[in-house]
Amino acid sequence: MRDLVYTAFVSLDGVVDSPGGPSEGHRSGGWVADPEFLPEAFSLKGEELEDTTALMFGRRSYEVFAPFWRDSEDHAAYKDLPKYVVSSTLPDDALTEGWGTTTILRSTEDVAELKKSEGGAIFIHGSAELARRLSDAGLIDRYNLLVFPVLLGAGKSLFSRADQDKKALRLRTSEAYPNGVVKMIYDVVG
Template identity: 50%
Template structure:
């Protein structure tokens, strides 16, 4: 069985909305509000090398697909299989992308052979995956920023109790904290 990992940039108040750009009024808060410290992003390079597939929701697909294929730092992501959970997307144009129509199809993908499946962005999808008991691990980079509003990874829209086991953590000079949690089953 494959491991499903939700990976997020998150503010201290839990917002994951528009960390690099997007519709949030404070879009780009990861680089506009917090000094860049290279070692804080080590986990992102490691994720890309260890993953064998990427899973995203429709909104994240619409944001990533026009940009990521032109970025050399995402070469592994661009080459690997990508899956978009959507009931409306037809004929995705991003290289090696398939559409899954339901959480049940994600569960079937997870049961197959292969390595880690990374979920980027996609707050609504991540909540649905957590509610279905499909998330195995969370990779969080928590930024010392409070936004107050925006899409959150953890909120009261899904009633799901999960116990987590902290397996890796580190604090960086810019105030970013890495926290890697396994879901306890």
């Protein structure tokens, strides 16, 4: 069984919307750049790459990341990894060329089947709506979070607000940095 890992930059109040800039749609966009930049606070991203055997996106995140990451030297290691886009509407001919093998999964059930296949961890970047849907279906195995010292109030929430059964998390590791960013890695245990 493959692990499905959601990795995110998240505000203290659980918002994952527009960490990179206001062009992403949130009036407070770009909040990841607010604290002092400390390389060690972002070391999780490099550590994740060692465990990543595939990437998964929702449609909108794929459409934003694919053309940028395909040509980005910072993301060159992702180029040859298998990629999965979960979308019921993305046409096959809309996939970004030159960014490795990409498969469209049409449903949550397709994701559940993929998890049963051989291989290592699949990492989900961005894709808040997809993450909530997969979490509600019990398919997320781990959360790799960099929590930023900011309250945004509005925006896409990492977690569903639906009334559902409690899910217990076990802290795998954590680390606080002098700029206020906190790394938290949680396994979903029930």
